[in-house]
Amino acid sequence: MNALKITSHIIPASSIRRLYGNNGGQLLIAVNSYDPIEGPGFEKETSCEKTTIIFAAANGFHKEIYEPVINGLNEKRERWNGGTMWALDGSNQGDSAVANQDILPDSYNWSDLSRDILQVIDYFNIKGPIVGVGHSLGGCAILMAEILRPGTFSSLVAIDPVLYPYKSKEFAISSFQLALKRKDTWQNRDAAKESFLKHNFFKSWDPEVLNIHIKYGLRDLPSGEVTLKCPKIQEHYTFTHDSDTLIETFQRLHEIQCPVLFITGKKSTTINPLDLALFKASRCKHGDLIILDTGHLVVMEKPKETGMSITGSDLSRVIFYTFSLQFLLTFENKPIAKEILYFICRQQSKESCEKNSSVCDGIIRNAIYEEGNNEKGKNKQIMESKL
Template sequence: MSSVFEIREHTIECQHIRQYARATANSQDDVLHLAVKQYIPLDNQNPKEGDITIIGACANGFPKELYEPLWKDLYARSKSSGFRIRGIWIADTAMQGASGILNEQLLGNDPAWTDHVRDLLHMTNVFRSEMPMPIVGVGHSYGGNILCNLALIHPRLLSTLILLDPVVQEHASTVSGPSPAWASTWRRDFWPSRAEAEASFRKSKFYQTWDSRVLDRWCKYGLRETPTPLYPKEKGVTLATTKYQECFTFLRPSWEAMSEDGKTVVKRELVPDMDPGFLTKFPFYRPEPPTTLKRIAELRPSVFYVFGSLSDMSSPEACKYKLETTGTGTGGSGGAKEGMVDGVRLEGIGHLVAMEATEKCADAAAAWLRKEVKRFEKERMEYMEWTKQSMEAKTTFSEEWKRRIGPPLKPIPQSKL
């Protein structure tokens, strides 16, 4: 990566007050921190207007560094696709990866996906001088959900979204059987040595479909040496993101708020964001996937979906719904019929599209950006043309305004000034 990007690391404070009280262990006023990486192309140290900034958002349980091969592949396609990258920004969520290690003495057991939405918004304000428009969001899995919600709370912040098999659906992970949450609950999380852990990963069928560059980074950044608070005496390695925080992110318990049969909410204050239509998922729920699905029609940025054909998130019916609905509502972009929404389905690829098909994801993203940067430039030039007017013209009523608002009922006396 060093041959392509200059990499800068930053640590910033997270948004004040988390969505759920038990997100922090000791005090609701605890200050959490965010570990951020910035990737600057070495051949674009003096960026120009119109060069794009990318904000990335990772999948649950995976460190931000796993997306470096995707950034490198996208950079390799950028010039031939007619765009230049100003910089790429990505952060581990507060309870995961390097951020989780920074915060491990403060974290509780109740993270909200929307906490990271607000943390990213704060990040754009902290680094605003390095993030001029256009800003492109690239999010994978639950990171795609996060970027949708960032666009919903600030519709003009992101000019386009590239969503890699996003978790935007009617339900969270299933709560029984071989679901991701079930698998992670019982996963191994300690090895006597890094070499033994790496050998285990490379032998596992789960990782054998991954791009080798991504797997190399998982072996490097997905582990940390012990001792840690969870393993204070053992010498070896454990997961950089604890399996506990990964599972708390997958699902939120609802049993304390429900009747014994799971059919009635008895403590509404514990599950204020639970949709009554999803009580069948007792004793867990996750509010963000269905609430986001309900609002995709409101998305203002253009959207490009990259679906995995083997993904449980991306049945043909689910893909069709997203493509037909995204951006079509009040406040939205106009959707596919306006050329603002499109997508591709990667055959033979599962939910982990960014790990399994890194180059195909970069191909699809670059092709979309080739088209979108022309729209960005057109909008920028239209604004620049407007700025050339006098300050009086830009800050007072135009003749068109007066004509359309209608004449006064009485003559307006002339000001003595």
């Protein structure tokens, strides 16, 4: 097994942000670096620069949650010319939350995580090809980081990122209720694990990931008990205090020039997960989509498959285009269906589009009809040119 040297760092958070520490305090960011250790099969010299990967986690979790994925990627590092991997905790998550516990503001802005991702790159002077990987909150943040500073990343992997074309009260309310109802203190780590396993939320987790969460997601209290590193009130603030960044990121996906891989779970509880995932991919100039047999917590449920997806293994892919065309037949939102169709036709060969022309034509006719007579000629011309 290829070994990794893990180093923990505490660095200043970005000085450019929407929210600062209480009373002017300097927020800090906890970062782990994962450096490959020389051993059999390790090539120190290479004709091209090593690829760096930066990971950002979901709300309520921590950088170490990616370690099974990181270990899998390290084992296959020859496939992606792997160099150092990095993972960070947002300012109110994981070890960052512990470091900032006395100055955390009573609010949260998702774009600050994007700026802190860029801060990690700047602080450690990371050069060469950089791949950004983010899950949920982290997925939205990694996309916005590239929007804020175009050209930072050579490619992006957004794992069921939380971003919508409209404000989603349903998501915010359900997530808010989950966060505040969650038990957050236990007698010890064994008691915490026993409690976790009683809830469906954790039953689908990979056992290794759950053990990592028990080890790194909790901290010791002076009383001898353990509690969550991310306070549940901070998890609540993150869910409910910033919907603008989610919407802005969605609306600006077309600005991203580098390839973007979206990974989503077909059983995800985010709103309309499959059609929304297709729509997100369709808005990127170089978008692709993989659907795994998971819920929203893709990284926790299928770490091996997540890593395989990042490195391009076909084993975790679905027959995307066939699925998409069949799915579009029952898709009621015709303007969105049209956008997805554009994406499919950009990716497929001309022959494949012609083969599915009857399906495409039906969707196009419905889309034109729904959008009204004033735009009919214009849309028809555009869609025909796309095909």
